[in-house]
Amino acid sequence: MYLGTLGSAILCIVTIVGIPLMFIVILISLVALIMGITSISYRIGGFLQEKWIPNDWVRLIIGATLIVAFTNIRSTLAVYNDIIAWYVYRVFVFVPQEKKKEA
Secondary structure: OOHHHHHHHHHHHHHHHHHHHHHHHHHHHHHHHHHHHHHHHHHHHOOOOOOOOOOHHHHHHHHHHHHHHHHHHHHHHHHHHHHHHHHHHHHHHHHHHHHHHHO
């Protein structure tokens, strides 16, 4: 039995069936992610008990804006943390090794 034809057939079946199945799984995951972020945004927007919030859409937008703002702050702090760690490594590890080479 020639396995080349069997391998081609299996590859063809996996490609024809697997790619649409992968798209369906990604689509379902994306829908779940959107629903989860929407519910979290709604809950965070509900923390502001103000009289000027006219409807639920504004509540969702406020919650989503707060999530994005806190995410950006966290990302910025992570960059600063990396820069500080590089300087600490440079001062305490790299510079003493250069001094040892000179001596």
